[in-house]
Amino acid sequence: MASNVLIVDDSAAIRKILARVLQQTEIVTGSIYEAGDGLQALEVLRQKTVALVLSDINMPNMDGIEFLTEMRANSSWQSVPVVMITTEGSQAKVLEAVQAGASGYVRKPFTADQIKEKLASLL
């Protein structure tokens, strides 16, 4: 199965940077989908099959933790790895993300290599 990836971030700049990094890897062999918040991301998941989600935490409408909680509550998406990519770096926030079901955590600012390493470990 082609490994489609969903990028969820309210910043078009970050979505563009992450999409470029993903296109540079051989790990992602499918399509790259984008969403600007958790609600849009759930809509993408209802229509497409994805192998991995990269998600911001602080977003309008539905934040990354709420989105992750919704994902984990749905049996179709329970096993899809979700990596949180965020400026939020407190231990409490990391713990909250892990408890909600995050598979990985990358702090912004990030390097392309950090993203590639995380992808390689999950796909």
Next chain:
Amino acid sequence: MGVIESETVVELIRESTRTLFETMMDAIPEPLPVYRISTVRDSHESVFCLIGFSGEMMGSGSLHCSGACARQLASALLMGEYLEVDAEVLDAVAEVTNMIIGNFKTAVEERHGVIGISTPTVIYGEQYAARNFGASDWIVVPFRYHDTEFDLRVSLQPDKARTRRTEQLLNHREALSS
């Protein structure tokens, strides 16, 4: 919750800025002398991006720069060339602000408790003014970046009303239990 020292704000903003530029941009900006101000008044083409703080501490963090500097920041972050300040440039400036202020917030949280931040608001244009209402000025931390300059502005105070409410609640509970 205590007041955060100006020197600490400056140190954390410079560190956060350096980390971002080392990791995702093309050059390290040079720190310039710090000053204080209570208003932003600009008659030239410029960008002002604001993020609010709430929680144990309240206030705002912002980035202010010329249109030329905004285009340079976007070019470095997105690895493209921008000849005008368009939506992509404003989005890039918002994300630069978000990463600097977000990491500053995380560092402050370690010493002063949980702080929430808003999503960024970006203002672009000429002939505008912004004012910091409340007791404190903005601490302005400027940088030289290539042949342009930008600055980060931070105002951060303990939320006294929140502290008072917490004290009242604790006193009320104590009175009930005694």
